[in-house]
Amino acid sequence: MTKLKIGVIDLVSKGPTNTLWARTMHANLASIMPQVVATWCEQQGHEVTLMCYTGLEDLRKELPKGLDLVFLCSFTQAALLAYALSNYFRSQGAVTVLGGPHARCYPDDAVKYFDYVLGFTHQSTIVEVLEDCAPQRPVGKHLSAGRQPAHLPGVKERWKFIEPTLKKAPFLQMVPMIGSVGCPYTCSFCIDASVPYQPMNFEVIKEDLRFLLTKFKRPYVGWHDPNFGVRFEDNMEAIATAAPLKSFRFIAESSLSILSEEHLQVMERNGFDALLPGIESWYELGNKSRTNKLAGEDKVNRISEHVNMMFRYVPYVQTNFVLGLDSDSGEEPFELTKRFVDLSPAAFPGYSLLSAFGEAAPLNLDYQRKGRVLAFPFHFLNNHLAMNVKPQNYEWLDFYDKVIDLTAYTFSNKAIYRRFKYGPSRAAKWMNFMRAVSSEGHGRLRFYREVRKRLVEDRMFRQYFEGESQQLPEFYTNIIKKDLGIWWQWLPKGAIHHNQNAYLHKTSASLIV
Numbered sequence: 001m002t003k004l005k006i007g008v009i010d011l012v013s014k015g016p017t018n019t020l021w022a023r024t025m026h027a028n029l030a031s032i033m034p035q036v037v038a039t040w041c042e043q044q045g046h047e048v049t050l051m052c053y054t055g056l057e058d059l060r061k062e063l064p065k066g067l068d069l070v071f072l073c074s075f076t077q078a079a080l081l082a083y084a085l086s087n088y089f090r091s092q093g094a095v096t097v098l099g100g101p102h103a104r105c106y107p108d109d110a111v112k113y114f115d116y117v118l119g120f121t122h123q124s125t126i127v128e129v130l131e132d133c134a135p136q137r138p139v140g141k142h143l144s145a146g147r148q149p150a151h152l153p154g155v156k157e158r159w160k161f162i163e164p165t166l167k168k169a170p171f172l173q174m175v176p177m178i179g180s181v182g183c184p185y186t187c188s189f190c191i192d193a194s195v196p197y198q199p200m201n202f203e204v205i206k207e208d209l210r211f212l213l214t215k216f217k218r219p220y221v222g223w224h225d226p227n228f229g230v231r232f233e234d235n236m237e238a239i240a241t242a243a244p245l246k247s248f249r250f251i252a253e254s255s256l257s258i259l260s261e262e263h264l265q266v267m268e269r270n271g272f273d274a275l276l277p278g279i280e281s282w283y284e285l286g287n288k289s290r291t292n293k294l295a296g297e298d299k300v301n302r303i304s305e306h307v308n309m310m311f312r313y314v315p316y317v318q319t320n321f322v323l324g325l326d327s328d329s330g331e332e333p334f335e336l337t338k339r340f341v342d343l344s345p346a347a348f349p350g351y352s353l354l355s356a357f358g359e360a361a362p363l364n365l366d367y368q369r370k371g372r373v374l375a376f377p378f379h380f381l382n383n384h385l386a387m388n389v390k391p392q393n394y395e396w397l398d399f400y401d402k403v404i405d406l407t408a409y410t411f412s413n414k415a416i417y418r419r420f421k422y423g424p425s426r427a428a429k430w431m432n433f434m435r436a437v438s439s440e441g442h443g444r445l446r447f448y449r450e451v452r453k454r455l456v457e458d459r460m461f462r463q464y465f466e467g468e469s470q471q472l473p474e475f476y477t478n479i480i481k482k483d484l485g486i487w488w489q490w491l492p493k494g495a496i497h498h499n500q501n502a503y504l505h506k507t508s509a510s511l512i513v
Contacts, residue, residue: 004046004068004133007094008161009085010034013055014078014379015483021438026054027168032176032224033099033121034073035158040126041071042160052165059085067092069133072114073100076357077382080480083113084490090115091490095133101191102378104144105358108506109498111140119144147196148181155208159215174222174251175212179205179235183226185255191360192226199231202238209242220249220273228252232263239270246271251316253278256306264313274316276350279303282336283327300336304343315425317347323403324354329393334402338409346422348432349410353387353403359503368504374467375500379480384444388500396465400452407448411441472496 012029013022030052038050049064051057070089074082079102086096098110099118110117115136116129122145129143155162155177166173179202182195212219229235229252239248250267251274259267259277267275283295310317321337341349356364356373367373372390380386391399409415416436423429435441454461454475463469480496481488499505 004041004130005064005066006038006041006046006048006069006071007063007067007089008034008038008041008048008050008071009059009063009073010050010052010165011072011074011078011082011085011100013053014081015055015487016485017055019055019439022055024169024171026056027052027165028172028174028222030162030165030176031073031100032152032158032178034071035161035176036152037071037073037099037121037126038161039153039158040123041130044127044130046130050161050164052168054168056168060088067094069097069130070094071097071099074098074102075100075382076102076105076378077380077385078102079106079110079378080491080495081484081487083492083495084484084487086113087492088487088490090135095135097129101357101360105191105360106378106498106502107142107144107359108502109358111142112138113492113495114140116140117142120148121145122149148198150198151201151204152178154204156211159211163215172220173216174220176224177205177208177221178224179228179238180225180230184230185227190226191357193361193363195226197227197230199234202234205235205238206242209239209248213243213247218247218249221251223250223252225252227258228254229258229263232258232266236266236270245269249273252276256303259306259310261309261313264310268313272314274318275310275314276318276320277307277310278320279340280320280322281325281327282333284325296332297336297339300340300343304340307344307347311346311424315423316428316431318350319344319347320350320352322352322354323406324387324389324391324394324399326392328391331402334406337406341410341415345415345418346424346428348419348435351403351407351410352383354389354391355381355383355387356389357381365504365507368501371467373500374465375470375472375498377472377476377480377496378498379483379496380476385447390465390467396462397452397455400448400455404445404448404452407441407445411436411445416441470497 010031012026034050038048042048051059051063053059067089072082072085082098089096095115097116097118098114099121103110103117104119107117107119117140118125125143125145155175162175178200180197180199182197183192184197248271250272252272253276256277259275282299307317307319356367367389374388374390376386376388381388416433419432420429423432455465460469460471461473464471464473484491
């Protein structure tokens with residue numbers, strides 16, 4: 001095999017930026033698979049450069065010249081930047097490959113702009129690309145393994161690519177690790193709902209934790225598991241045997257059903273500093289919180305008690321909700337969430353608008369059959385800038401009124417003060433405060449109010465939301481232009497638009513055949 005000059009780009013940011021949040025935190029949002037791909041490519045004897053793009057770098061200057069092959073990893077919100085970069089690197093003579101969540105969710109769109117688009121990716125998948133490494137135009141190749149790989153290179157193997165990224169983080173430096181792939185739960189809107197759960201090798205986890213102690217006095221580890229701790233005893237045993245208690249600091253996303261008081265006591269001893277449980281809904285998905293038989297106010301009270309109990313053992317808790325589920329109707333779901341904000345004042349609520357990401361979940365087929373999926377550009381599909389599923393039980397104005405009211409309540413001066421007051425640590429207090437007054441809190445509130453205003457005043461804007469017009473409002477085009485900056489000129493013609501019903505059309509065609 002000819003030795004190739006390869007670039008691997010992890011798109012954390014969806015365009016150039018210089019915000020305080022980007023400078024301090026974006027490097028800690030690096031993904032694991034770009035590091036894995038870089039490791040696999042190097043193991044095949046190629047020259048590899050990995051760039052974690054935080055929005056601060058000039059990709060034209062910092063990547064080597066004369067690249068033969070460029071891998072890009074992208075969430076859907078950064079897809080337009082990925083498309084522009086692919087166009088740019090193709091113009092320089094490189095072959096381009098897309099991986100990551102967007103490649104899994106929208107492969108039929110991505111193949112128009114990349115030579116290879118990768119779904120589930122094994123080492124053999126990467127070797128196939130390396131051996132072929134040829135332009136695939138006008139339509140790229142879609143390659144996908146049958147399931148997630150059973151083994152991934154650990155931290156020790158990936159360290160060459162992890163270390164330069166961590167150096168970009170001026171304060172907190174969080175090492176990405178993963179203990180499992182897939183998820184045992186079947187939340188109908190989730191990209192991992194249909195992916196079989198499988199744990200990684202616990203001996204590799206132990207080895208990686210021991211390795212990190214040679215690099216940091218007390219390493220900070222972010223677990224990238226879709227649901228950490230399903231094999232709870234095995235995970236805790238791996239941590240406990242790697243080093244003395246509290247040698248590490250951990251952050252993990254898990255379900256309340258796993259986070260029992262007994263388990264939390266063990267997690268406290270092992271150094272867990274932050275947990276992100278998914279509550280999602282007051283009316284469904286109770287298997288994640290052991291509240292299958294509860295709904296409404298009873299569920300709010302039970303979960304509030306549970307979350308407040310968690311603060312005895314961990315200093316930071318973010319609770320995740322999805323707004324606009326079909327089980328929601330009327331004032332009650334929003335009022336119940338406000339009630340939760342009052343009952344659990346130290347928790348930071350994370351709100352996501354219901355979104356359908358292409359082929360991510362079987363439920364999306366149902367939305368598409370009913371004509372409920374809107375063609376919002378990928379740039380806005382990050383769970384808060386746009387809701388691309390028309391709500392079943394709300395008109396748009398009514399829905400935005402309720403979202404604005406809940407957001408304003410959650411990030412009011414009173415709520416911010418209470419969150420600061422009841423935060424169990426100085427770090428938690430200031431993290432909650434900064435998130436509330438930044439783009440995540442006050443910034444989203446301003447954006448929602450602007451959208452609501454345009455829904456009232458701009459007939460074409462409202463028609464786009466209703467699915468009566470495919471003409472993208474200039475409001476959104478201008479945001480894309482601003483966010484992409486210098487990369488706007490490289491965005492391929494037509495890339496802003498996509499077929500929001502491609503999954504349905506492909507499924508229907510396969511049934512006919």
